[in-house]
Amino acid sequence: MxxxxxxxxxxxxxxxxxxxxxxxxxxxANFTEGINTILISPRRIGKTSLVKHVKKLLDSRQDVIVVYLDMFACKTEYEFYNALSAAVLKQTASHAEKWMEYAKDFLVRLTPKLTFSPEANTDFSLSLGITPKTHTPDEVLNLTEEIARKRGKRIVVCIDEFQQLGELPDSLTVQKRLRTAWQHQQLTSYCLFGSKQHLMSNIFQRRNMPFYQFGDMIFLGKIDTATWVDYIVEHFADRNREISKDLAQQLCEQVDNYSSYVQQLAWLLFSRLNNGDTATKEQLDLAVNDLLNANEALFMQQVEPLTAYQMNFLRAIAAGHHKGFGDKEIRDDFNLGSPANITRLRTALINKDLIESHGRGLLYFTDPVFLLWFQLRMM
Ligand SMILES: Nc1ncnc2c1ncn2[C@@H]1O[C@H](COP(=O)(O)OP(=O)(O)OP(=O)(O)O)[C@@H](O)[C@H]1O
Ligand SMILES: [Mg+2]
Incomplete structure (x- = not known):
């Protein structure tokens, strides 16, 4: 372990x-009952971890098979079909060694003219060679359902980085195809999740889009402070280091409970201690500084391409303004240009995933550590 x-x-x-x-x-519950699920959250909150956790719990069940695939590297519709088929064939095969036989059956039956080369035991996904000439989209999209029927089990296909769908060439057509094929399937359901909230919202939260109301929409929130505090205190103790509950709580507050940053900051603090030490507030402050430094290169990369106006807009938000950017006072204070300019700035920064809009159009930084860094070093 x-x-x-x-x-x-x-x-x-x-x-x-x-x-x-x-x-x-x-x-x-959703997976075992065949309810489609959409999982949305800010970056690095824990979507992938959660879905893999659930997959692991269900792996011992006889009635459902959970398939996981990552769409991040799929740049075209057919790259996605290859990745999807490969993941489904591999992960639904009853014995690890059997998957090739299994794949052969399906692929040959789907398109008799397809030649399958079994020596390709490197990466299966590369050797599938599904193209518009060998398979129609429907043949590929119905593969999972056929396997489910044959095996007499439910299959849940979990697709990570699903926002990538919105980036494919001719995305809308592809979205319509997937939705049409998937909604008729009885034994197959889907768990679709990804980062970049504005891209995910474009796919799932627009009335006129194919995936509107596709399933149970879950907004994955932060892990609460009490849970984190126990985790931090215990993991320090396991290595014979000590941290008070109070300091562990301050650690969480520093990074606004963002999962990845809580763990990173806890690590940076931990690494400053020797066997038997108790963590101090001074050490936490140093660790926060380490955290900013560790992320500085990345943050610099994000601000480098920004225009002067975009930087000013971020400064206004970092100064504590979340709305009313059209007001003359704020525009003058932060030099934001004309009211028409505000809309452009807002859209540009949302598309760059630097800010997001919460209920009623209030604007916030997406990343609490980026905010802290920006306040300390860019204001
Ligand atoms: N349940 C959890 N328990 C403890 N730590 C967690 C948990 N979930 C997430 N984390 C922390 O957050 C980090 C990111 O997790 P994960 O990759 O699952 O998030 P994600 O939402 O899929 O991120 P991304 O948006 O980049 O795809 C992990 O490396 C870990 O530090
Ligand atoms: Mg992830």
Whole structure:
């Protein structure tokens, strides 16, 4: 088992996974009953970890198979079909060794002219070779349902980084195709999730879009402070270091409970301690500084391409304004240009995923550590 004290940046499990009891239960219910699920959250909050956690819990069940795939690298419709078929064929095969036989059956039956080369035991996904000449989209999209029927089990296809769908060439046509094929399936359901909230919203929250009201929409929130405090205190103790509950709580507050940053900051603080030490407030302050430095290159990269007006708009938000940017006073104070300019700035920064709009159009930084860095070093 992975026993690193703290992990950040990749999906976590077991010792490093905490909380999410309610969400886990809801996903298990949806998955086992065939309810489509859409999971949306800010970046690095824990979508991938949660879905993999649920998959693991369901892996021992006989009646449902959970398939996981990441769409991030799919740049065209057919790249997606290859990734989808490969994931489904591989992960639904009853024995690891059997998948090739299994794949052969399906692929040959789908298109008799397809030649399948079994020596390609490198990466299966690369060797599928599904193209518009070999398969229609419908043949690919119905593969999962056919396997489900054949195996007599439900299949849940979990697609990570699903916002990528919106970036494909001719995306709207592809979205219509998927939605049409998927909504008629009885044994297959989908869990679609991804980062970049504005892209996910474009797909799922617009009335005129194919995926509108596709399923149970879950907004994954932050893990609460009490849960984090227990986790931090225990993981320090496991390595014979001590941290007070109060200081652990301050640590969470510093990064606004953002999962990845809580773990990263906890690690930076932990790494300053020796065996038997108790963490101090001074060490936490130093660790926060380490956190800013560790992320500085990334943040610089994000602000570098911004225009002077865009920077000013961020400064206004960082100064505590969340609305009323059209008011003359704010526009003058922060040099934001004309009221018409405000709309453009807002859209540009939302598209760059630097800010997001919460209820009633209030604007906030998406990343609490970026905000802290910006306030300290860019104002
Ligand atoms: N349940 C959890 N318990 C403990 N830490 C977690 C949990 N969920 C997420 N984290 C922390 O957040 C980090 C990011 O998690 P994960 O990759 O699952 O998030 P994500 O929402 O899928 O991110 P992205 O938007 O980049 O795809 C992990 O490396 C870990 O530090
Ligand atoms: Mg993820």
């Amino acid at each position: 992975d026993r690193r004290s703290f992990i950040f940046g990749t999906a976590v499990s077991d010792y490093n996974f905490i909380g999410r009891e309610e969400e886990t239960q809801r996903l298990i």
